[in-house]
Amino acid sequence: MSTVVGEMDHQDHHHHAPSGITRWLFTTNHKDIGSMYLWFSFIMFLVGGSMAMVIRAELFQPGLQLVDPHFFNQMTTVHGLTMVFGAVMPAFTGLANWMIPMMIGAPDMALPRMNNWSFWILPFAFAILLASLFMEGGGPAFGWTFYAPLSTTYSSDSTALFVFSVHIMGISSIMGAINVIVTIMNMRAPGMNYMKMPLFVWTWLITAFLLIAVMPVLAGAVTMVLTDKYFGTSFFDAAGGGDPVMFQHIFWFFGHPEVYIMILPSFGIISAIIPAFSRKPLFGYSSMVYATGAIAILSFLVWAHHMFTTGMPVAAEMFFMYATMLISVPTGVKVFNWVATMWRGSITFETPMLFALAFVILFTIGGFSGLMLAITPVDFQYHDTYFVVAHFHYVLVSGAIFSIMAAAYYWLPKWTGHMYDEKLGRLHFWCSLISVNVLFFPMHFAGLAGMPRRIPDYSLQFADINQIVSIGGFAFGLSQLIFLWVVIKCVKGGEKAPAKPWEGAEGLEWTVPSPAPYHTFETPPEVK
Amino acid sequence: MRTRLITSLLASIPFAASAQSSQLNLTQGVTEISNRVYDLHMTIFYICCVIGLLVFGAMFWSMIAHRKKQGVKPATFHENVKVEIAWTVIPFLILIGMAIPATSTLIAMEDTSESDVTVLVTGSQWKWHYKYFDHDVEFFSLLATQQEQINNRLDKGENYLLEVDRPLVIPTGKKVRFLITSDDVIHSWWVPDFAVKKDANPGFINEAWTKVDEPGIYRGQCAELCGKDHGFMPVVVIAKEPAEYDAWITEQEQIAKQAKAEEQRLLAMSMTEAELMQLGESVYLGNCAACHQPNGQGIPGVFPSLVGTDMVLNDLPAHIDIVVNGKNGTAMQAFGNQLSLRELAAVITYERNAWGNSTGDLVQAADVNEYKNN
Numbered sequence: 011m012s013t014v015v016g017e018m019d020h021q022d023h024h025h026h027a028p029s030g031i032t033r034w035l036f037t038t039n040h041k042d043i044g045s046m047y048l049w050f051s052f053i054m055f056l057v058g059g060s061m062a063m064v065i066r067a068e069l070f071q072p073g074l075q076l077v078d079p080h081f082f083n084q085m086t087t088v089h090g091l092t093m094v095f096g097a098v099m100p101a102f103t104g105l106a107n108w109m110i111p112m113m114i115g116a117p118d119m120a121l122p123r124m125n126n127w128s129f130w131i132l133p134f135a136f137a138i139l140l141a142s143l144f145m146e147g148g149g150p151a152f153g154w155t156f157y158a159p160l161s162t163t164y165s166s167d168s169t170a171l172f173v174f175s176v177h178i179m180g181i182s183s184i185m186g187a188i189n190v191i192v193t194i195m196n197m198r199a200p201g202m203n204y205m206k207m208p209l210f211v212w213t214w215l216i217t218a219f220l221l222i223a224v225m226p227v228l229a230g231a232v233t234m235v236l237t238d239k240y241f242g243t244s245f246f247d248a249a250g251g252g253d254p255v256m257f258q259h260i261f262w263f264f265g266h267p268e269v270y271i272m273i274l275p276s277f278g279i280i281s282a283i284i285p286a287f288s289r290k291p292l293f294g295y296s297s298m299v300y301a302t303g304a305i306a307i308l309s310f311l312v313w314a315h316h317m318f319t320t321g322m323p324v325a326a327e328m329f330f331m332y333a334t335m336l337i338s339v340p341t342g343v344k345v346f347n348w349v350a351t352m353w354r355g356s357i358t359f360e361t362p363m364l365f366a367l368a369f370v371i372l373f374t375i376g377g378f379s380g381l382m383l384a385i386t387p388v389d390f391q392y393h394d395t396y397f398v399v400a401h402f403h404y405v406l407v408s409g410a411i412f413s414i415m416a417a418a419y420y421w422l423p424k425w426t427g428h429m430y431d432e433k434l435g436r437l438h439f440w441c442s443l444i445s446v447n448v449l450f451f452p453m454h455f456a457g458l459a460g461m462p463r464r465i466p467d468y469s470l471q472f473a474d475i476n477q478i479v480s481i482g483g484f485a486f487g488l489s490q491l492i493f494l495w496v497v498i499k500c501v502k503g504g505e506k507a508p509a510k511p512w513e514g515a516e517g518l519e520w521t522v523p524s525p526a527p528y529h530t531f532e533t534p535p536e537v538k
Numbered sequence: 539m540r541t542r543l544i545t546s547l548l549a550s551i552p553f554a555a556s557a558q559s560s561q562l563n564l565t566q567g568v569t570e571i572s573n574r575v576y577d578l579h580m581t582i583f584y585i586c587c588v589i590g591l592l593v594f595g596a597m598f599w600s601m602i603a604h605r606k607k608q609g610v611k612p613a614t615f616h617e618n619v620k621v622e623i624a625w626t627v628i629p630f631l632i633l634i635g636m637a638i639p640a641t642s643t644l645i646a647m648e649d650t651s652e653s654d655v656t657v658l659v660t661g662s663q664w665k666w667h668y669k670y671f672d673h674d675v676e677f678f679s680l681l682a683t684q685q686e687q688i689n690n691r692l693d694k695g696e697n698y699l700l701e702v703d704r705p706l707v708i709p710t711g712k713k714v715r716f717l718i719t720s721d722d723v724i725h726s727w728w729v730p731d732f733a734v735k736k737d738a739n740p741g742f743i744n745e746a747w748t749k750v751d752e753p754g755i756y757r758g759q760c761a762e763l764c765g766k767d768h769g770f771m772p773v774v775v776i777a778k779e780p781a782e783y784d785a786w787i788t789e790q791e792q793i794a795k796q797a798k799a800e801e802q803r804l805l806a807m808s809m810t811e812a813e814l815m816q817l818g819e820s821v822y823l824g825n826c827a828a829c830h831q832p833n834g835q836g837i838p839g840v841f842p843s844l845v846g847t848d849m850v851l852n853d854l855p856a857h858i859d860i861v862v863n864g865k866n867g868t869a870m871q872a873f874g875n876q877l878s879l880r881e882l883a884a885v886i887t888y889e890r891n892a893w894g895n896s897t898g899d900l901v902q903a904a905d906v907n908e909y910k911n912n
Contacts, residue, residue: 072694072698072699073687073688073689073690073694074688074689074690075690078766079766079767079768079769079770080766080837080840083763083765083766083768145839146838146839147837147838147839147840148839148840151765151766152763152765153763157723157724157762157763159722159723159724159740160723160724160763160764160765163722163723163868164663164722164723164765164868164869166839166840167839247741248739248740248741248742249741249866253741253742254724254739254740254741254742255737255739255742288600288604288612289606289612290612290613290614290616291614291616292616293615293616293617293618294616294617294618294622295616295617297622319726319735319736319737319761319762320737320739320744321736321737321739321742321744321745324644324645324648327644327648328641328644331637331640331641331644332637335633335636335637336633338629338633339626339629339630339633342625342626342629343622343625343626345593346593346625349593349596349597349600350618350621351616352597352600352601352604353596353600353604353613354600354604354610354612354613354615355600355604355610355612355613356604356605356606356610356611356612357600357601357604357605357606357610358605358606358607359601359605367597367601370597371594371597374590374593374594375590378586378589378590381582381586382579382582382583382586385578385582385636385640386640386644387574387575387578387640387643387644387647387733388564388575388578388579388582388640390575390647390733390734390735391564391575391579391730391733391735393726393735393761394726394728394735394761394762395761455562455563458561458562458563458564459561459562459563459564459565460561460565460730460758460759462728462759462760462761462768462769463763464763464768464769465759465768465769466769467688467699467769467770468699468769469697469698469699469700470694470696470698471561514612
């Protein structure tokens with residue numbers, strides 16, 4: 011009884027969340043919006059994942075069994091778009107919404123109404139994109155990279171919907187990024203200077219600048235696709251004086267920073283979790299900040315490494331090879347710093363830490379294959395094969411998505427006020443860890459042996475590998491349902507979480523009670 | 539029943555395992571360049587392995603030795619400038635070590651000068667076309683795997699999806715230059731054994747080269763997503779000794795010449811309906827069915843149907859024109875230079891009289907020829 015009274019005391023009347031559907035529709039509360047982003051991204055993760063299941067089911071055996079090649083292409087395309095723009099990016103925005111104000115001691119995001127809008131346009135964007143799959147002629151089938159002229163002259167009419175939905179996603183991301191920047195720059199608690207900010211805040215600040223820089227480029231690319239297809243322009247049509255390769259330059263000028271948009275916040279998460287469970291401060295804080303900045307700057311100088319086979323001057327190939335190799339230096343610094351943080355720490359292995367450790371190892375494996383791909387002469391062999399598919403799934407699934415899982419486990423007690431079920435969390439981890447490797451590791455071999463990506467059927471030498479990969483895929487997909495179970499269980503109840511459930515955790519978010527009250531830091535804390 | 543199922547499953551396991559020796563690494567290939575690429579690949583791979591062993595070794599060491607369970611008190615250090623400089627500079631030096639051989643290989647790969655033979659490679663949805671520069675020889679190269687194998691109605695052959703009706707033939711020991719372009723979307727011409735992969739961009743011409751030392755058959759695939767049948771446009775190259783190659787190309791020139799003469803002769807002749815329909819069906823299935831489907835229905839919203847449409851039923855001139863000259867801005871190719879007059883006449887006749895279309899129109903080679911010369 012006394013605890014209830016205590017809570018009532020703590021929250022006066024306007025601290026209560028409004029109830030009913032309008033709470034969610036009209037909310038300007040960063041915690042509500044953060045939760046909505048996270049649930050949305052999880053739903054999209056399942057939607058995009060089920061498309062991956064269709065792909066893996068078709069590829070289980072050579073020959074065409076389940077879907078026709080045109081539908082297969084729609085699945086690869088929409089799987090990619092959904093995962094990138096629907097699962098990974100909104101998950102990070104959700105985490106930013108929840109955690110950045112609490113980490114810097116701010117009462118909310120700086121622009122709460124825009125925050126509401128930037129979330130609520132997203133479901134419409136994806137409703138449009140997913141609905142286009144049911145159109146006559148099917149949805150987008152030109153790969154998530156939508157290379158012209160396959161996406162212009164040779165695409166079906168759903169392209170217009172694809173363009174529109176990408177525009178909405180872009181607007182949402184830009185608004186989210188503006189909000190993050192304005193919040194971080196203006197709403198830090200007294201004493202929280204830049205070099206005292208948690209790395210998650212730092213990495214998100216840099217990510218937000220990347221977003222503002224490149225999302226308009228993507229908007230430009232899709233608009234040119236739209237006008238080429240419907241309004242008679244010839245940006246990418248050689249017959250009208252355009253150049254299809256220019257599309258790729260524009261796309262990858264967006265696309266390469268985009269891959270860092272999807273990984274920099276991960277670096278921030280891992281830099282919070284590893285020190286917490288090693289009970290030791292992060293090694294090389296300032297070098298982590300500088301490394302993140304260096305990666306962000308280099309990310310604008312490497313785009314054409316996605317295009318080595320398009321036929322570039324040798325000098326350009328060399329430049330992009332060297333610049334790409336250079337990225338491994340700051341990335342390496344980060345990995346070394348994490349290992350040095352663990353070194354002579356006092357380590358425990360709760361689920362967030364398990365995911366963080368798996369992140370470091372598997373992301374580094376993805377980094378190694380990335381370094382291999384940077385070497386232009388060998389890239390000619392790897393390019394557009396399953397080796398590339400293995401590479402980017404290692405950095406995005408066992409990288410970005412593992413870090414999101416780690417973050418969810420790490421902050422769930424703060425969000426819900428309950429400890430999650432540690433046993434189930436570990437079960438989820440081990441199932442995910444094993445299956446993700448069964449799923450993606452053999453893809454390296456398929457690619458090296460010569461299997462191109464984005465094919466619905468393959469020659470017989472790849473049959474065994476694909477069967478293993480598909481089994482890993484189904485197992486990984488099913489494992490994520492354990493996560494759903496853990497989260498629902500944790501939201502509904504469980505052991506009461508203290509304000510700071512992790513012994514070694516640092517940061518302002520642990521100074522407020524769990525669950526975090528609807529409004530936190532209305533009076534800014536003093537940071538020493 | 540059940541035991542039989544289990545025994546047959548068990549019996550199939552060793553068969554499945556031995557049916558194909560699963561290759562797990564990059565091919566060394568058959569050219570000097572492909573060997574250099576392979577060596578680079580292995581060097582980088584080993585460097586990554588060593589770095590990985592060191593980093594992961596240190597990680598696992600702390601995961602085992604520095605556990606809280608062991609009663610370890612955490613250290614408090616969180617900075618060391620010397621260490622930070624070391625692990626910035628050392629990787630940088632390793633990278634320089636990697637960049638040197640990579641650069642020299644790259645320069646050698648991109649040097650297309652002083653070639654002995656030049657072939658123009660043109661990709662289109664979904665086939666390759668080869669044209670020899672110094673000889674009057676050109677032909678299309680289509681997937682030769684039967685549809686029944688793809689649809690699992692027949693057992694899959696050894697070179698399933700990696701076989702074509704007419705492979706490219708090149709001489710061994712000579713520098714062969716490929717000029718690569720496309721008629722529609724972007725394709726990518728890839729033969730792993732040559733370490734050659736180059737995009738075929740519509741409206742632009744890319745260059746690549748190879749010098750094969752060993753005679754043999756080398757297989758590859760299109761590597762850039764190019765639409766529905768991207769997975770079904772393989773590349774097959776046969777490398778022959780120069781003497782054999784010369785004999786082959788002379789023979790091909792002869793055959794091309796005869797075909798032209800035959801074409802002229804046929805202009806004066808008429809084919810019967812049965813002949814037209816029979817030839818038309820096979821041409822249709824080989825060239826048109828990929829998009830318009832074997833039943834002529836197409837795919838709604840993507841590829842138009844040919845059944846009961848106005849053009850097919852009522853507008854013969856437009857029908858011949860679109861087959862011969864294609865339709866700009868769509869996936870409909872110009873078949874005028876892909877098929878012979880006889881084949882064009884037959885396939886148009888077939889389309890106008892199959893699947894319930896019953897115009898009764900018979901199109902002859904001479905009719906088609908008028909549109910070809912337009």
